[in-house]
Amino acid sequence: MVFLQIAAKDLRSELRTKESLNASLSFAVVILLLFSFAFDPSSEAVAEFSGGLLWLVFAFAGALILNRSFARELPNDCLEVLIASPVSGAQLFLGKTVASFVLLLTIEVICLPIFGIFYDITWIPQALPLLGIFALGTWGMTILGTLFSALTVNLSLRELMLPMLLYPLMLPALMAAMRLTTILLAGNAIAGNDMVWLRLLIGFDIIFTALSLALVETILVR
Amino acid sequence: MTKNIRLVLGALVGILLLRNLYVILFNLPDEMEQGPVYRIFYYHLPAFFAAILCYITALVASSMYLIKKNLRYDAIAMSATEVGLAFAAVNLITGMIWGRISWGIWWAWDARLTWALICWLVYFGYLMLRQAIDDPTERAKNSAVLSIFAFVSVAITYKAIEWWRTQHPGPVLSIRTGKQLIDPIMENMLYMNFLALATLAVLMVIIRLNQEEMQRQIDGLRRRAHAI
């Protein structure tokens, strides 16, 4: 599958320089540190916003990774060469989404234990469901984020415009991910009324994946 | 021809708004619990619906642009979004004033108000994107795609916020009062003012559209002049 080749190329490039991976990870840890001053880690209330906190960190770290996604093709006019190649716009886009997804998920998996230590939250019993929610939420973020990366790639204020466009539009996914993560971190299972959030997250992912795949070619061809 | 349409519309809007204002201030009775301040609701809710109308217009225009590639549709989408933002701002500000006077708080994380704010930010992002792109065709294409994404997202967010708020109940800006307006005089006024504001919206879109067409022509001429 061609999109896997594109994903592999992006991942290989990133692992060679580790630029955005390092920046993103350091940024995430710094924010976790800053949050510990804004929100008292020892208070009872932490359980209520643990998911919210974590996903804010992921959203900020994600912007750095997503920005790089299409921007990495700009030097040497590589984007032009890729669009002119037999790869369809959708395959190119999907490959880049997968690469960003893998990178961001890796950062999240590293952040979780750090978060657990800083805020004294046990997460190990819920590790698998948590990973599932991370995956679903991250997919929502990367599918929209990669599309906006393509949309803003030629703009001078790219680093500002991408998060400004992405965050409000990904709010439903963000809300669902925050809610579900908070539930899991509190030691509960997702059931009953809370299932609506899971359905929302999955629905969001499906709708925006379809919409993005349909419209990305329009964006890439001038 | 368009000038005449604008004049006629303008006159119609003027008459409607003045007439409504008179009725609102002098003829309608006070609401049971809130007293006179509730009258701001006659602008708050219709402005909300006028904004929605504009956003739907923007969605349709954006889709038409992607299909037909006619820059006219792009101009309509942009104008409708700008006017929608104006009405959404009216909705937000009247909501804030109402909340301040009725409950003493400037902002309530009420579902509808929160959603209105999100919508506003989303469509403001649309305008920001347009500002950042110079080439008219690129600008039209990319903002059309964003407009479609924006609409789908705010539609989903509407439901999501309601669920979120039911789990964190907070002060609710009496949209409930809106549902209890069984009194036909009041309901009638809501429709009347919606008509007035919707007509105003159409007028503003037409004016903005004309401005945009003129700007496009000027830009085209500039490019031609530079090339010589």
Next chain:
Amino acid sequence: MPEPVLAVDHVYKYFGDYPALHDVSFSLNGGECLALIGRNGAGKTTMLKILAGLSGAAQGEVRLFGDSPRQASARRRIGLLGHGIGVYDELTAIENLTIFAQLYGVSASVARHWLERTQLAHVANAPVREFSRGMRQRLAVARAFLHDPALLILDEPFTALDDRAIALLQGLLAEAKAAGRTIIMSTHQLREAMELATHVALIERGKLVHFGPRSAEMLADPTYVYRTFGAA
């Protein structure tokens, strides 16, 4: 009569209301080589981008091998050499060529072969970041040619090439022409272009003011085209 490899039919392209290309029509058959000349800003790059599938024509039709340029089957047979070298600085030469071999559906051994042809075999495992300018150009040429494209689209290919790279490119182009491949190249280097070209086109302010076979006069004096058919 076989269908032309490349057919441009009443193509318009606008930037806003400004016509960057105005009613351009021409066609090329297999084995022909078109030198596309014109001043900066005339519309050469715009035309080439449309041919390469990077851009869409606002009006009119473009057919490559009978298909739209956006069809994967058409793009598979195009080799593009634009202004940028189109390779990744952080990856090695062999990695770069292998990626493009994969994308174009040719076997990876082709990558190694082309490193040798462009005299880059000794730096196969070095990142492109470390290459000299001439080496980067040669790698770009390798990338453009490795899938044996039937149509070569070259945008000012001789600009900023060192002498080794120019010799390499000229050799490859002559070879391609002899093998029946089609070439379209925009250029300011009129002498090199006229040697290779079978046809010449002059674009001025978006309009195709001349299209025809390369004549003896053009070969003798490359500026002949500007003087004879150009406006100013």
